[in-house]
Amino acid sequence: MGSQYKEIAKKALWTDNPVIRQILGICSALAVTNLVSNTLVMGLGVAFVTAFSSFTVSVLRNIIPIRVRMMVQTLIIAFYVILVDILLKAFYPDMSRALGPYVGLIITNCIIMGRCEAFAQSNKPVISFYDGLMSGLGYTLVLTAIAVVRELLGFGTIFGLRILGDWWVPWTIMVMAPSAFFVLASIIWVTKTFALKKEKTAGQKVIRGVQASGN
Amino acid sequence: MEISPFLIFFASIFTSNILLTNFLGMCSYLSISKDLKSALGLGEAVIFVMSVTSVLNYLVYKYILIPFDLDYLRFIIFIIVIAAFVQLVEMILERFMPRLYYTLGIFLPLITVNCAILGVALFLVIREYNLLQSLAYGAGGGIGWTLAILALAGIRQKVDESKVPKGLQGPGFAMIVTGIMALAFIGFSGIISIQ
Numbered sequence: 001m002g003s004q005y006k007e008i009a010k011k012a013l014w015t016d017n018p019v020i021r022q023i024l025g026i027c028s029a030l031a032v033t034n035l036v037s038n039t040l041v042m043g044l045g046v047a048f049v050t051a052f053s054s055f056t057v058s059v060l061r062n063i064i065p066i067r068v069r070m071m072v073q074t075l076i077i078a079f080y081v082i083l084v085d086i087l088l089k090a091f092y093p094d095m096s097r098a099l100g101p102y103v104g105l106i107i108t109n110c111i112i113m114g115r116c117e118a119f120a121q122s123n124k125p126v127i128s129f130y131d132g133l134m135s136g137l138g139y140t141l142v143l144t145a146i147a148v149v150r151e152l153l154g155f156g157t158i159f160g161l162r163i164l165g166d167w168w169v170p171w172t173i174m175v176m177a178p179s180a181f182f183v184l185a186s187i188i189w190v191t192k193t194f195a196l197k198k199e200k201t202a203g204q205k206v207i208r209g210v211q212a213s214g215n
Numbered sequence: 216m217e218i219s220p221f222l223i224f225f226a227s228i229f230t231s232n233i234l235l236t237n238f239l240g241m242c243s244y245l246s247i248s249k250d251l252k253s254a255l256g257l258g259e260a261v262i263f264v265m266s267v268t269s270v271l272n273y274l275v276y277k278y279i280l281i282p283f284d285l286d287y288l289r290f291i292i293f294i295i296v297i298a299a300f301v302q303l304v305e306m307i308l309e310r311f312m313p314r315l316y317y318t319l320g321i322f323l324p325l326i327t328v329n330c331a332i333l334g335v336a337l338f339l340v341i342r343e344y345n346l347l348q349s350l351a352y353g354a355g356g357g358i359g360w361t362l363a364i365l366a367l368a369g370i371r372q373k374v375d376e377s378k379v380p381k382g383l384q385g386p387g388f389a390m391i392v393t394g395i396m397a398l399a400f401i402g403f404s405g406i407i408s409i410q
Contacts (some may be wrong), residue, residue: 023386027330028242072300078291086287101337104290108330110242176401177236181394185387193382 005130010135018111019142019184020191023112028102031178032143032180036159039147043102047136049080050112054120056080056134061121073116081106090117096199097199111135146183150174220351227355228315230404233331237338237398240331244364244390247325254368258361260322262354264304265332268297271355272336273346293336298327332362364394387400 010094018024025046032042052185057064064072088096096103106112115135120128151157155173156164173179240261247257272293280286305323308316326332335356339349346348370392379388 019241023245026245027238030241043329074294074298075291078294081290082287082384085290094290100339104237104337105239105295105330105334107290108328108333110328113328133276138245178394178397178401180238180399185383185390185394188387188390188408189380191382193380196381 006125008131009134012131012138013141014138015195017138017142017191018135019116019139020188021195022114022181023188024055024114025139026184028105028109030146030177030184031102032099033147033183034150034154034175035098036144036147036151038095038098039143041092042102043101043136043140045088046106046109046111047086048137049077049106050136050139051129051133052080053077053112054115055125055129056121057116058123058125058128069121069173071131073113077112077116078107078169111139130171142187145187146180149183151177154179163207217345218276218348220347223348224351224355227352228359228362230399230406232359232363232397233356233391234360234399235400237334239334240329240360243325243329244360244367244393245386247322248364248368248371248389250372251365251368253274253322254364255361257322258357258364260326261329261331261360261409262357263368264297264301264323264326265357265360266350266354267333268300268332269339269349270346271296271300273339273344273349276340289340290336293333297336298330301327306408321332363393365394367392 006149010020016022019026020179026043028046032038053073057073060072064119081104084106085096088099088103112132115128115132119131124132148158150173151174152163153171156168171179227233231237234241234244243257248254275292275296276289280289280292283392285292300325305316308323335353341351344352367389374388383391
C-alpha cells in the first residue's frame with residue numbers, strides 16, 4: 001500500500017506531471033505566473049479543489065449515474081471553486097483582485113476533471129484525495145518554477161524581496177504575456193529531452209540484456 | 216467614460232486577444248491546431264457559441280443573479296448556461312441541419328470545457344459591460360481566438376516537414392510559435408486599450 005502512494009506522488013510530481021508531460025491546465029498556468037506569491041496562492045487553490053473534488057467524486061462514485069457524471073463532476077468542482085473564491089475574498093481581498101477571473105477559471109482546468117475521470121471514478125476516497133492533492137502540487141511546482149524565472153528577470157525580485165541589485169536592468173518582456181509561452185516551452189523542452197534520454201538508455205539496457213541472454 | 220462597443224469589438228480581436236494576452240482556451244488551441252480545416256471548424260463553433268453565451272450570461276447575471284443576491288453562485292450558473300446552450304445547439308443542428316452537424320458536431324462538446332467561453336463571461340462581470348458591449352466582446356473574442364488558432368495551424372502545417380529538436384516537438388514548439396505571435400500582436404497594443 002505504501003509503495004502505491006509513493007508511485008502516485010512520483011508520477012504526479014515528475015514522470016507524469018500534469019503541466020509539462022500531459023499539457024493540461026495551461027491557461028491558468030500562464031496567466032498568473034508573473035509574480036511568485038500570486039502563483040503560489042493559485043497553485044494551492046487548485047491543489048485544494050483537485051483534492052477535495054477527487055475525494056467527493058470517489059465517495060459518490062457508486063451513486064452518480066454514469067450518463068450524467070460529467071455534469072455532476074462539474075458541479076462538485078464548481079462548489080469547491082466557489083469556496084476558494086469566497087475564502088480569498090474574505091481573507092485576502094487584494095490577492096482576489098489580482099487573480100481576477102482566473103480563480104473562477106479553475107472550474108475549466110482540465111487537470112481536475114482529468115483526475116476525477118481517470119482516478120477518482122474507480123478508486124477509494126482516501127487514495128483519490130491523495131492523488132488529487134499530488135496532481136495539484138505537481139501543477140504548483142511547475143507554475144512556481146515559471147514564476148520564479150519571470151519575477152526574477154522581470155522585476156529583479158522574488159516574493160517582492162529584491163534579489164538582484166540596482167545594476168540589474170529588468171527585462172520588461174518577462175512581465176508581458178509572450179514570455180510565459182517562452183519560459184514554459186523551455187521547461188517542456190528540457191524535461192522532455194531528459195525523459196527521452198532516460199527512455200533511450202533504458203531501452204538500450206533491455207536490448208543489451210536480451211543480447212546477453214541470447215549469447 | 217464608457218467604451219463604445221465598436222472599440223471593444225476591435226480591441227478584443229487585436230490588442231487584447233483573449234488567447235494571446237489572457238491565455239484562455241489554450242487546451243483546445245494546442246490540441247486541435249494540427250490542420251487548418253479542423254481549426255477553422257472549431258473556430259466557427261467558438262465564434263457562434265461565444266457571441267450568444269456572452270449575451271445570455273449577461274442577461275442571466277443582470278436579471279436573475281443580481282436581483283436575488285446570488286452573485287456568489289455565478290460560476291455554477293455560467294457553466295450551466297454554457298453547457299445547456301451547447302447541448303441545445305447540438306440537438307437543433309442534428310434535427311434540422313444534419314450536414315452542418317456532421318462538420319461542426321464533433322467540436323461542440325469540446326466547447327463546453329473551453330475556458331475562453333467561461334472567461335469571457337467572467338470578464339464581462341468584472342469590467343461591468345452593458346448588453347451591447349457584452350455582445351461586442353463575445354463576438355470579438357471569438358473572432359480573435361479563431362484568428363490565433365488559424366495562424367498557428369497554418370504555421371504548424373508549414374513547418375511540419377522541418378527538423379525540430381526532439382524534445383521540442385509538439386506542444387513545446389507550438390508554444391514558442393504562440394509566443395512569437397503574441398509578440399507580434401503586442402505591436403497593435405498602442406492603438407487602443409480596454410483593460
